[in-house]
Amino acid sequence: MSRIDFNRLRFVVVDDNAHMRRIVRTLLHGFGSREVIEAEDGASGLEAFIGHVPDIVITDWAMPIFDGIELTQMIRQPGNSANPFVPIIMLTGHSEKRRVVAARDAGVTEFLVKPLSARSLYERIVNVVVNPRPFVRTKTYFGPDRRRSLNPNYSGPERRRGGIADFIAQQAIFAPAKAD
Amino acid sequence: MAEANSNRLMIRIFGDHEVITPVNKLDKYVVKFVAPGDDPLTRAEAALAALSSEFSDWMTAECDRLDSARDAVKQHGFNERTFDELFHSAHDIKGDAATFGFPLAAAAAESLCRVLEHSPDTNRVPLELIDQHVDAVRAIVRETARPDIAEIATALTSKLRQVSDDFLIHENRHRPDYLEGLMAPPLVPGQ
Numbered sequence: 091m092s093r094i095d096f097n098r099l100r101f102v103v104v105d106d107n108a109h110m111r112r113i114v115r116t117l118l119h120g121f122g123s124r125e126v127i128e129a130e131d132g133a134s135g136l137e138a139f140i141g142h143v144p145d146i147v148i149t150d151w152a153m154p155i156f157d158g159i160e161l162t163q164m165i166r167q168p169g170n171s172a173n174p175f176v177p178i179i180m181l182t183g184h185s186e187k188r189r190v191v192a193a194r195d196a197g198v199t200e201f202l203v204k205p206l207s208a209r210s211l212y213e214r215i216v217n218v219v220v221n222p223r224p225f226v227r228t229k230t231y232f233g234p235d236r237r238r239s240l241n242p243n244y245s246g247p248e249r250r251r252g253g254i255a256d257f258i259a260q261q262a263i264f265a266p267a268k269a270d
Numbered sequence: 271m272a273e274a275n276s277n278r279l280m281i282r283i284f285g286d287h288e289v290i291t292p293v294n295k296l297d298k299y300v301v302k303f304v305a306p307g308d309d310p311l312t313r314a315e316a317a318l319a320a321l322s323s324e325f326s327d328w329m330t331a332e333c334d335r336l337d338s339a340r341d342a343v344k345q346h347g348f349n350e351r352t353f354d355e356l357f358h359s360a361h362d363i364k365g366d367a368a369t370f371g372f373p374l375a376a377a378a379a380e381s382l383c384r385v386l387e388h389s390p391d392t393n394r395v396p397l398e399l400i401d402q403h404v405d406a407v408r409a410i411v412r413e414t415a416r417p418d419i420a421e422i423a424t425a426l427t428s429k430l431r432q433v434s435d436d437f438l439i440h441e442n443r444h445r446p447d448y449l450e451g452l453m454a455p456p457l458v459p460g461q
Binding site: 093094121122175204206220226 | 287288292296297298299300301310311313314316317328331354361362364366368370376380
């Protein structure tokens with residue numbers, strides 16, 4: 091498994107359950123992280139995201155005020171977010187297929203079903219750092235590429251249309267993005 | 271075709287979508303050389319083990335919260351606030367019980383979550399069924415040291431799940447598509 095320098099990564103952890111926040115913080119500190127900012131609901135999570143511009147967001151699903159899905163949708167606002175590309179790891183007790191699909195369609199990067207273990211969290215974090223996915227923007231979606239693999243023979247209704255029209259390096263359509 | 275450069279945001283425009291390769295700000299955190307004996311996973315597991323002495327009290331607090339939520343439903347009936355608190359407290363136990371060292375309590379909490387989430391009219395959920403779930407969670411946690419707790423908890427939660435499924439099948443009998451999704455196996459193995 092690849093290794094990453096946790097010491098320099100900044101996390102925002104959003105969960106309304108104080109016990110679970112403490113467990114996640116303990117694990118992140120154990121991995122070597124020093125900057126772990128906690129928030130207890132979606133609203134304060136968004137505030138923490140805006141104020142601290144974390145490298146990675148870890149969020150619960152079910153929370154007061156607005157939930158982890160709504161938080162994700164607010165973060166994935168190109169042109170209106172501090173970092174719409176930030177990796178978002180959803181840590182939740184929901185395991186049903188429709189939940190996983192809903193999280194994916196909101197723009198969640200990784201889905202981690204409780205119970206939480208040090209290894210499962212570690213692997214998700216390493217994956218978003220070492221294997222970042224490109225983003226896709228359509229009329230109805232902005233988020234990480236939902237295709238985990240390419241199937242050139244797929245001909246179903248969800249096949250993307252159109253050959254490549256242009257290839258550009260720019261930041262015009264994402265005003266706040268800084269190509270440093 | 272030009273290759274994406276990690277220092278510049280790259281956009282490929284297709285007929286109905288754009289593929290964007292963001293500036294990779296995290297690749298600088300990938301470690302090339304690892305000091306011998308340095309294992310962050312082992313460190314984190316040790317830190318979690320050190321914290322585990324508090325888990326029993328945490329689990330008791332979660333059970334107390336579930337009790338209070340049940341009492342609120344009995345006192346005020348189901349409304350948005352009482353429903354949310356009962357569902358969230360059961361949902362937290364479902365997700366956290368195994369991490370806290372009480373994996374057998376998770377199944378009973380999950381069964382209660384299913385009843386609440388998938389009942390078209392929560393006012394039709396029998397209070398007795400809620401009581402049975404809440405009391406089962408409490409009993410499994412309280413009796414966790416019993417040598418036969420796994421056998422007892424499995425039998426108890428299997429029965430709860432069966433009764434709950436019978437109730438949900440009846441309540442959703444007019445929604446066959448919904449029912450099919452409800453009874454589909456979860457994506458996560460072993461759940």
